[in-house]
Amino acid sequence: MKAFFTSIKLHEWDTAYLPVLSALYESLIDDDDEVREAAASAASGIIGTPAIAPTAADSLIPWLRAHFVESEELRARVVCRMVGQPYSQDLQLVPAAVQLGKAMDFDDSLFAAEDQNLFIDEVRETARWRGALEGLKSSGSEGSLGCLKTWVEAGLKKLIGLAKREDGPLGWTSDQHVFAVCARILLCAAAATKTGEETGVVELLKEFRTAGETARIHGSLLEMAR
Numbered sequence: 001m002k003a004f005f006t007s008i009k010l011h012e013w014d015t016a017y018l019p020v021l022s023a024l025y026e027s028l029i030d031d032d033d034e035v036r037e038a039a040a041s042a043a044s045g046i047i048g049t050p051a052i053a054p055t056a057a058d059s060l061i062p063w064l065r066a067h068f069v070e071s072e073e074l075r076a077r078v079v080c081r082m083v084g085q086p087y088s089q090d091l092q093l094v095p096a097a098v099q100l101g102k103a104m105d106f107d108d109s110l111f112a113a114e115d116q117n118l119f120i121d122e123v124r125e126t127a128r129w130r131g132a133l134e135g136l137k138s139s140g141s142e143g144s145l146g147c148l149k150t151w152v153e154a155g156l157k158k159l160i161g162l163a164k165r166e167d168g169p170l171g172w173t174s175d176q177h178v179f180a181v182c183a184r185i186l187l188c189a190a191a192a193t194k195t196g197e198e199t200g201v202v203e204l205l206k207e208f209r210t211a212g213e214t215a216r217i218h219g220s221l222l223e224m225a226r
Contacts, residue, residue, distance in 0.1 A: 008045075173221060
């Protein structure tokens with residue numbers, strides 16, 4: 001991959017390159033230092049600026065947006081990144097309620113399966129890709145942005161229901177896995193309000209803030225909902 005990206009010289013990038021560019025990004029957020037270092041060198045060759053892995057990951061996302069701004073496949077890939085799942089052509093998004101259920105049923109036993117990549121910050125990832133999504137136009141209610149809106153609305157309704165439970169400093173949002181899913185929903189909702197898919201989302205965000213303030217929901221989550 002390093003040899004490919006450091007030697008390739010293209011004036012125009014076709015969507016056929018999106019899978020390998022996605023693999024490059026995956027390497028930039030790998031938990032192995034050597035993999036990230038090699039990926040940063042490869043990414044520097046196409047973004048035109050020498051960079052270390054975290055900076056290269058930050059820079060690659062706007063580069064992708066600039067070069068594939070009209071691509072529905074890029075929109076779909078961005079949406080999948082934001083909701084925390086691998087890209088699929090049929091764009092079947094795992095419902096936020098399912099993600100919340102798994103997070104709230106977190107297995108902390110001795111032999112629980114270890115996370116595949118402890119280097120990944122789920123909230124940071126959603127925030128990164130949110131920047132790529134903002135400004136992209138929807139291709140209609142059946143497109144990727146329409147799918148995101150549907151996912152967000154269902155997720156917000158689930159959060160509003162949960163927000164009726166008392167939270168506080170040691171409450172249900174204090175678990176890092178639950179917090180990450182809640183943040184993902186709210187950041188995706190905030191992004192949806194800037195893509196022309198805001199109908200219904202703004203009112204649900206207001207409803208969540210009202211319920212969350214009463215139940216003492218984590219202040220960072222309430223701020224994200226603004």
